[in-house]
Amino acid sequence: MGGSAEVLPGFLNGMTVAIAGIGRTSFSRSSGRTTKAMAVEACRDALADAGLDAASVDGMTTFQVNDSAHPMEVAWGLGVTELAWANSQYAGGNAVAEQIAMAAAMIEAGHCRATLVYRSLNGRSGHRFGTVEGPMQVEGDMQFDAPSGFLVPPQWFAMWARRHQSVYGTTSEDLGAIAITQRNHAGPNDHAVRREPLTMDDYLAGRFVAEPLRVFDCTSEVDGAVAILLVGEPLVADIRSTPVWLVGSAGSQGCSGWSAWDDPTQMYARTAGPRIWNRTGLRPTDMQIACMYDCFTYTVMATMEGYGFCEPGQVGAFFAEGRATYGGDVVVNPHGGLLSEGYIHGLNHHYEAALQLRGQAGVRQVAGADLALVSAGGGPYGGANVYSRTKP
Amino acid sequence: MTGPESRLEPPIPLPDVVSAPFWNWTASGVLALARCADCRQWDHPPQERCRFCGGPIVFEPVSGRGTIFSFIVNRRQFVPGHPPPRVIALVELEEQAGLRLTGLVGAEPERVTIGSAVVASLAPVGASGYMAPVFDLA
Numbered sequence: 001m002g003g004s005a006e007v008l009p010g011f012l013n014g015m016t017v018a019i020a021g022i023g024r025t026s027f028s029r030s031s032g033r034t035t036k037a038m039a040v041e042a043c044r045d046a047l048a049d050a051g052l053d054a055a056s057v058d059g060m061t062t063f064q065v066n067d068s069a070h071p072m073e074v075a076w077g078l079g080v081t082e083l084a085w086a087n088s089q090y091a092g093g094n095a096v097a098e099q100i101a102m103a104a105a106m107i108e109a110g111h112c113r114a115t116l117v118y119r120s121l122n123g124r125s126g127h128r129f130g131t132v133e134g135p136m137q138v139e140g141d142m143q144f145d146a147p148s149g150f151l152v153p154p155q156w157f158a159m160w161a162r163r164h165q166s167v168y169g170t171t172s173e174d175l176g177a178i179a180i181t182q183r184n185h186a187g188p189n190d191h192a193v194r195r196e197p198l199t200m201d202d203y204l205a206g207r208f209v210a211e212p213l214r215v216f217d218c219t220s221e222v223d224g225a226v227a228i229l230l231v232g233e234p235l236v237a238d239i240r241s242t243p244v245w246l247v248g249s250a251g252s253q254g255c256s257g258w259s260a261w262d263d264p265t266q267m268y269a270r271t272a273g274p275r276i277w278n279r280t281g282l283r284p285t286d287m288q289i290a291c292m293y294d295c296f297t298y299t300v301m302a303t304m305e306g307y308g309f310c311e312p313g314q315v316g317a318f319f320a321e322g323r324a325t326y327g328g329d330v331v332v333n334p335h336g337g338l339l340s341e342g343y344i345h346g347l348n349h350h351y352e353a354a355l356q357l358r359g360q361a362g363v364r365q366v367a368g369a370d371l372a373l374v375s376a377g378g379g380p381y382g383g384a385n386v387y388s389r390t391k392p
Numbered sequence: 393m394t395g396p397e398s399r400l401e402p403p404i405p406l407p408d409v410v411s412a413p414f415w416n417w418t419a420s421g422v423l424a425l426a427r428c429a430d431c432r433q434w435d436h437p438p439q440e441r442c443r444f445c446g447g448p449i450v451f452e453p454v455s456g457r458g459t460i461f462s463f464i465v466n467r468r469q470f471v472p473g474h475p476p477p478r479v480i481a482l483v484e485l486e487e488q489a490g491l492r493l494t495g496l497v498g499a500e501p502e503r504v505t506i507g508s509a510v511v512a513s514l515a516p517v518g519a520s521g522y523m524a525p526v527f528d529l530a
Contacts, residue, residue, distance in 0.1 A: 136403035136471060141437040143405035144414075147517045147524030149466070149474035150494045151403060158464040159482055166462070166506040208467035211501070259482055259492050260436075264462065 017104035018236055018243035019354045019387070020114070021050030021229035027193055027342040030125040031223035036069035038225035039120035040077035046116065046227040047078075051240030054078045057229075059085035059112035061103050063095040063345070067127035068120050084112050093293055093346040094253065094268070094377030097385045100228060100350060101249035107232040114235055119347040120225035128221060141257055153295065154218060156379060158210035160264035161298035165212060167265045172212065174316020175297040176203035179216045179339060181319045182294065186336025188363045193220050194340040217297040222342030226351050242358040247371075247392050250276035251383025261380050267299065268382040269306025269375065277308065280386050282371065284308045287386075289356050289372035290330050291349035294337040299378035304332075307373065307384065331366045349374045350385070357389040402473025404520040410440050413451040418514050418523040424451040425491070434488045456512030457530065458485040461492060465501045473518055479504050483512075483527055496526045503529065 023045025025031075025038045039062070047054060057080055060071035071086040085106050089095050096119075103115035121127070138146035145151055150159075164170050179198060186192035198216065206214040236243050252271035254261060277283055284290075284307055292300045292307075301315040309330065310318045318324055324332040335341045335352040342348065353372040355361045375384040407415045417424035426438030430447030434454075442449060463481040466474065479497040481504070484490065495512065497504055509530035514523040 136400075137406040138403050139406040139408065143407065143411060144437055145494050146403040146405045147522070148480045148494050148496045148526075149403060149471045149478070150480045152470045155464055155466070155470065155480065159462045159480075162464060162506065163462040208465070210470075211465035211467055259494060260490065262490065 016233040017107050017230055018233070018245045019228055019350075020231040020236065020239040020243060021046035021048070021052065021241060022351045022354045023047070023049055023227040023229070024191075024344075024348065024351055025225045027191060027222040027224040027344065029193065029222060031122055033223075034069070035067065035120040035122060035126075035225070036073055036077060038223070039069045039074045039118050039227070042120065042225035042227035043074060043078055043116050043118055046229040049241055050229050050231070052114065052229070052238065054080050056114045056235070057116055058083055059103060059106050059115035060118070061085070061087040061089070061099055061115065062118050062120075063089040063091045063099050064119070064121070065090065065092060065127070067122070074118065085115070092377070093295060094381035094383070096293075096346040096350070096376035097249055097374065097383035098251045098376075100230065100246065100385055101251075103230050104246050104249075107230060114229065114231045116227055116229050117347070118225060118227040119345045121345065122223040123343050123345075124221040124223050126223070145259075154210045154213055156258040157296040157298050158213040159258070160302070160379065161296075162212055163264040164298065164302065168313035170301070170313055170316060172204060172214070173200065173320075175217055175301065176200050177316050177319035178297040178300050179203055181324055182333050182337045182339050184325070185334050185364065186340035189335050189341060192336045192341040193222050194336070213296060213298065219295045219338040219343040220340060222344065224342060224344055226344045226347040228347065228350050228354070242389070243391075244354045244357045245388045245391050247282070247386040247388045248276060248280035249383065249385045250279050252381070254380030256380055258379060265302070265312065267302040267306055267378055268380055269303040269384075272383050273307040276373075276384050276386060282386060284330070284373070287330050287371050287373045288369045289334060289353060289366050290332050291353050291372060291374040292332055292337070293346050293349065293375045293377055293382060294333060294339050295343070295378050297339065300332070303375055303378070303382070307375065326366065334361065334364050334366055346376050349376070353387050357387055400472035401520065402518040403471050404517050404522055410438055414438065415522060417451055417453070418525070419521070421514060421523070422453050423456050423512055423514060423525050424453045427452045434491045436491060436493060454485055454487050456485075456525070458483045458510055458512075460497075460504065460506055460508045460510055462506060463497065463504055477501055481510070481527055483510055493525055495524070498526060498528045
């Protein structure tokens with residue numbers, strides 16, 4: 001492990017929790033299934049992957065925006081009759097890294113032996129974020145954005161991206177280089193929903209949704225589920241998969257909302273980035289893989305800067321020059337990301353990182369993959385985890 | 393694809409006890425924002441007490457003058473009542489650094505840039521009876 005370790009004492013520095021199993025359903029545009037059924041399948045898949053039975057699980061957690069299934073119901077479907085810990089957090093992609101950190105912390109604190117983190121959604125056929133199905137009367141702080149119709153994520157991220165373009169001179173082509181690189185990565189991934197090649201001409205000809213963002217800057221909404229099974233060190237000897245160790249986790253949940261945030265050229269990663277490197281004693285250059293949360297291309301741009309992979313304004317060139325793909329500095333989203341594999345709210349990034357660190361990613365395997373950063377969230381709020389193939 | 397149905401009315405605010413003065417002021421034709429009676433800082437969206445010092449809040453009229461901090465152009469319809477194209481700006485008011493409002497801009501997208509000076513007026517929100525700030529290039 002490189003870097004000058006300024007390792008903080010306590011939480012998650014015992015490095016005693018590993019990903020023991022990963023599971024998922026197929027990703028589709030219309031599952032025809034319930035979110036509970038898909039959650040159960042993904043959890044069962046993760047348990048089978050680890051070679052553990054359902055009775056091993058004593059903690060379950062998920063995050064959702066009123067579109068998932070509750071842990072106790074999913075557990076019952078799995079054949080589990082009782083849980084020591086059942087948690088459901090009302091949150092978006094900003095919570096993914098901390099969901100896994102929480103599940104690990106429950107193990108380290110001795111509350112649980114094995115915890116499942118899952119996310120299940122009919123994100124395309126069911127509850128589509130920002131979809132309007134009736135008259136809208138908007139409460140809370142967003143009531144002031146109701147009159148202009150400034151109410152959905154593509155608009156918020158576009159507003160921030162415009163600011164970055166103004167301050168750093170970044171361009172559509174810079175965002176396009178991100179979309180194209182990730183689409184190339186999705187090509188050989190038979191789990192991805194968008195695999196057809198994307199050229200810069202295609203990207204630039206894509207229709208604008210909220211200018212400056214085009215359709216190719218936006219995530220691919222899908223139906224599906226992913227589950228990650230975490231176990232403590234005492235159980236690692238019992239699993240049949242290769243353990244992938246959680247090295248550290250850091251988050252930064254900004255409280256300003258989208259309009260009062262002081263500098264939209266930067267996201268939460270300006271704080272979470274230094275925090276995770278200080279906490280783990282690692283650096284961006286130690287990572288072979290970066291699964292960067294990519295609800296929009298601009299999220300990748302701003303967080304690549306925040307986590308220290310690039311100087312401000314250099315992310316487009318970093319991608320265009322091949323430094324974010326195989327043979328470059330770090331492979332960003334080898335599965336195609338949320339943009340091309342599909343939007344399982346970022347939990348599929350953790351699946352991919354584990355698959356890669358085990359050396360089981362097949363044709364898209366990143367050679368020598370030992371460390372991965374996986375980020376979660378965008379705008380004011382998010383976090384990241386670092387995983388290692390080698391026990392730290 | 394379930395899109396925003398054109399027959400639906402545009403989104404409207406649901407005032408609460410803290411925000412009601414804002415909407416009462418706009419209904420009377422005045423743009424007024426929350427301000428601390430003690431430390432005199434402006435704050436938007438409003439809080440029940442000042443988020444800087446915990447002091448009592450009063451609503452006071454603002455100039456409506458500001459600059460475009462950032463803006464987008466809706467090229468598809470996201471919500472009812474807002475057919476594209478539509479320019480939405482995040483406007484920083486001259487009263488205080490960081491004091492920002494979102495609002496529609498009454499100008500062709502090509503004429504709008506970050507840093508443009510704008511001035512607010514009040515316009516009806518559909519047929520709801522609410523009035524909300526919109527911006528014109530100054």
